[in-house]
Amino acid sequence: MSHINTMIHNGESTQGDVIKLVKELSPSKVAVFEKAYNGKSLKAGIKSFCLSCQDCKPYNIRNCESKGCSLWNVRPYQEEA
Numbered sequence: 001m002s003h004i005n006t007m008i009h010n011g012e013s014t015q016g017d018v019i020k021l022v023k024e025l026s027p028s029k030v031a032v033f034e035k036a037y038n039g040k041s042l043k044a045g046i047k048s049f050c051l052s053c054q055d056c057k058p059y060n061i062r063n064c065e066s067k068g069c070s071l072w073n074v075r076p077y078q079e080e081a
């Protein structure tokens, strides 16, 4: 399990705790998490979910092999940036 998901699923972390960890792992991805947390963007919710799953590594999301995941068809970074 990724560092971010471990934190999310420990049942004690706040959104602020997650933002702090994302800042350490990949500062450029903080805005996506903030957008998801404000609850007004499903796209940001999906993107941040995949970023959480893969510790903010777009390459891993693009090459994700978990085709059974319900987000797989709509995951971000399918095209090389």
Ligand code: SF4
Residues within 6 Å of the ligand: 049, 050, 051, 053, 054, 060, 061, 064, 065, 066, 069, 070, 071, 072, 073, 075
């Ligand atoms: S599509 Fe892949 S990267 Fe995205 S949440 Fe599912 S398993 Fe994780």
